[in-house]
Structure formats: C-alpha cells, structure tokens
Amino acid sequence: MQINFYKYQGAGNDFILIDNRRNVVKCIDKQAVAKICDRRFGIGGDGLMLLENEPGFDFKMVYYNADGNEGSMCGNGGRCIVAFAKHLGIINDVTKFLATDGVHHAKISEAGNWVSLQMIDVADINNDGEAYVLNTGSPHYVKLTADLESKDVYNEGYAIRNNDTYKQDGINVNFVEKNGDGYFVRTFERGVENETYACGTGVTAVALAMAKHDHQTGTITTPIKVLGGDLNIRFDYDGETFSNIFLEGPAELVFEGEIAI
Numbered sequence: 001m002q003i004n005f006y007k008y009q010g011a012g013n014d015f016i017l018i019d020n021r022r023n024v025v026k027c028i029d030k031q032a033v034a035k036i037c038d039r040r041f042g043i044g045g046d047g048l049m050l051l052e053n054e055p056g057f058d059f060k061m062v063y064y065n066a067d068g069n070e071g072s073m074c075g076n077g078g079r080c081i082v083a084f085a086k087h088l089g090i091i092n093d094v095t096k097f098l099a100t101d102g103v104h105h106a107k108i109s110e111a112g113n114w115v116s117l118q119m120i121d122v123a124d125i126n127n128d129g130e131a132y133v134l135n136t137g138s139p140h141y142v143k144l145t146a147d148l149e150s151k152d153v154y155n156e157g158y159a160i161r162n163n164d165t166y167k168q169d170g171i172n173v174n175f176v177e178k179n180g181d182g183y184f185v186r187t188f189e190r191g192v193e194n195e196t197y198a199c200g201t202g203v204t205a206v207a208l209a210m211a212k213h214d215h216q217t218g219t220i221t222t223p224i225k226v227l228g229g230d231l232n233i234r235f236d237y238d239g240e241t242f243s244n245i246f247l248e249g250p251a252e253l254v255f256e257g258e259i260a261i
C-alpha cells in the first residue's frame with residue numbers, strides 16, 4: 001500500500017510524519033519503522049510519528065524511535081507535529097494535543113516556523129556521581145563537560161547508556177558546556193543509539209539541571225546551542241518544582257512523498 005509521508009526537522013532532529021486520522025496505518029511493526037528511518041535503505045530520520053484523532057484534543061502524537069521501538073516523549077518531534085497539524089489545516093496557531101507523557105499546549109509564531117511547546121512539569125532531579133538524572137517526558141542524564149566540541153560523544157554516550165544502571169531501560173545522554181549566557185549541548189539519543197543534531201527533551205533537561213546546579217530560582221530563560229541550530233527553554237523554578245516549561249525553536253517541512261508500507 002502507498003501512503004503519503006512528510007519529512008520535518010527541528011534544529012536538525014529529523015522525523016517522518018504520517019497523517020493517520022483515517023487509520024491508513026493500522027499497525028506498524030518494529031522492523032518496518034526501523035527500515036523507513038534507515039538513512040540508506042529508507043527515508044531516513046531520528047524517529048517516525050503518526051498524527052491520530054483523539055477525542056477532546058486537536059490530535060494525538062504517536063512516536064517511534066528510529067530503532068522501531070515506541071519512544072517516550074520527543075520534544076522536537078512534538079514541535080514538528082504541531083507544524084504538521086497546521087500544514088494539514090487541523091489547527092491555526094495554538095493547539096492542545098495528547099502525547100505519551102500527557103497533555104501538551106503549543107503555539108506557532110506568526111512567521112509559521114517557530115514553535116513553542118509546553119513540556120510536563122518536573123519535580124525530581126537525582127544525582128549519579130556529578131551528573132544529573134531527570135525525566136522531561138523522556139529519561140535524561142546530564143553531565144557538565146569541558147571542550148565539548150572535541151568530545152567523543154558517541155563512545156562516551158554509548159558507554160553511559162549501556163552501563164549496568166541504564167542498559168535495561170536506556171537513557172539519553174547529554175553533555176553540556178557553558179556557552180555565553182546559555183549552553184552548548186551534544187546528545188547521544190536512546191532509540192537512535194547515536195548522537196543526533198538536537199534533542200528537545202534533552203536540552204530541556206539540561207536547562208532545568210543547570211538551574212538547580214547554579215541555585216537559580218524564579219523565571220528563567222536558557223538559550224541552548226546544538227549541532228543543528230538554536231533552541232530556547234523558559235520555565236519557572238521555586239527550588240522544588242519546575243513548571244510552565246516551554247521548549248522553543250524552529251520546525252520545518254523538508255519534503256513530502258509516497259512510501260510503500
């Protein structure tokens with residue numbers, strides 16, 4: 001069966017999107033998702049998303065990692081599916097949708113290519129040695145690092161993601177370095193099992209962890225540079241809970257086509 005697909009990217013985190021409101025994809029197995037996301041044998045992407053109907057919401061986001069496993073929340077994917085919903089005419093500039101971690105609100109800028117996505121509140125941040133571990137919709141490990149540009153993110157990220165603590169459920173590994181009034185971040189992503197150009201839940205985790213690290217409270221804005229561009233995180237922190245968290249950045253339609261499933 002031939003179905004339409006759309007390719008989006010948000011700061012270089014790239015995704016294949018399918019409009020599944022009419023249930024064109026009834027079930028999709030792990031191997032099929034992995035093949036579609038393969039950069040040599042498929043379309044190529046860090047993940048695949050289905051946009052589906054959900055009563056009480058504009059739509060539901062169903063997210064698969066590039067290895068074919070159903071993922072947890074994807075922040076950049078969330079921003080891209082909002083841009084996709086606008087492209088399909090489902091929404092105008094604001095939306096409320098359902099994802100695996102719950103309800104999300106989002107807003108698209110007038111220019112149409114900048115999406116601000118509200119993330120779930122976060123209360124727990126744990127320590128693993130000097131690193132911070134928290135869940136922003138997906139699980140993240142955050143480690144302050146020097147000379148990030150020349151770091152071996154693949155091998156060091158792989159080793160942490162596959163150590164005895166994390167190998168069973170996996171974790172996304174973020175290395176962070178101070179960069180002007182914000183941070184530079186590189187991420188080894190679970191489910192892609194490689195470094196990606198950006199990770200939205202990852203930079204969100206970094207911004208929250210760094211606020212805690214620096215004993216900052218109040219309303220905080222954190223600009224973050226990633227390999228694929230620039231993202232921005234805004235949130236409130238009262239010393240215990242992070243709330244009103246917004247992940248902001250570009251989301252762009254790259255191309256569309258047809259694929260046999």
Ligand SMILES: N[C@@H](CCC[C@H](N)C(=O)O)C(=O)O
Pocket residue numbers: 013046065070071072073074075076077138139171172189190191192198199200201202
């Ligand atoms: N790229 C994502 C994170 C996607 C989820 C993740 N790989 C996982 O399931 O652990 C983002 O932008 O947040």
